[in-house]
Amino acid sequence: MSDQLVINTLDFVRSNRFLQGSIPLVNLERLYSYLANTSGELVYLISGLFDEHNRPMLKISVSGSVALNCQRCLGKMEYELDLETGLLLARSADELSRYDEDIFVDAIYAANELSVLTLVEDEVILGLPISPRHQDTGCCLSTETGIHATTAKEHPFTILASLKRTH
Ligand SMILES: [Zn+2]
Incomplete structure (x- = not known):
């Protein structure tokens, strides 16, 4: 079962390994609150390598189609x-x-037993749009309504600034 897969991260890097597979969305329970439904699966590729400073790293790519709820x-x-x-x-x-402390890199602890499922799940949660919306033509609410909804969510200071400008 792909969802039971565990890797020893440093061994994985030292032996230049890669791992490819798929995970059904239904197995990614922490994603449920983001999803409109759990049909389908995600395809992942994880590779172990050293970066240009000779630091061990994992490269992770995840792709697939997910059903979200338009906000x-x-x-x-x-x-x-x-x-x-x-x-x-x-x-x-x-x-x-x-x-x-380095804003240019992301890091995790080099675990001996890293769950592939948890790793992929974490990356997907970080990579999903915070406020997904249909393109205007695909949304069943009118563009006008959309504009109002956006205005209401503006930062209080922005609203304050626009009030000041009008007085
Ligand atoms: Zn919509």
Whole structure:
């Protein structure tokens, strides 16, 4: 079963391995609250390599079609997921906090037993749009309604600024 897969991250990198597979959406329980339904599956590719500074890292790509809920009309909306991320593997707590301070890299602890399912699930949660919406033509609510909804969500300071401008 692909969802039971576990990798030893540093071994994986040292032996230059890669792993390819698919995970049914129904197995990704932490995604349920984002999804309109759980049909379909995601395809992933994980490869182990050293980056240009000779640091061990995992490259993860995930793709597939997911059904989200449009935040404007609450209707179903197909979203094509196509993610590619690099995660540095920190070998100590020090290294991890150093990587965390660097805004240009993402890092995780170099676990001996990293669940592929959890890894893919984490990446998908980070990669999903925060506020998915249909394109105007595909949304069952009018564009005008959409504009009102957007205005209402504006930051209070933005609204304040526009009030000031009109007085
Ligand atoms: Zn919509």
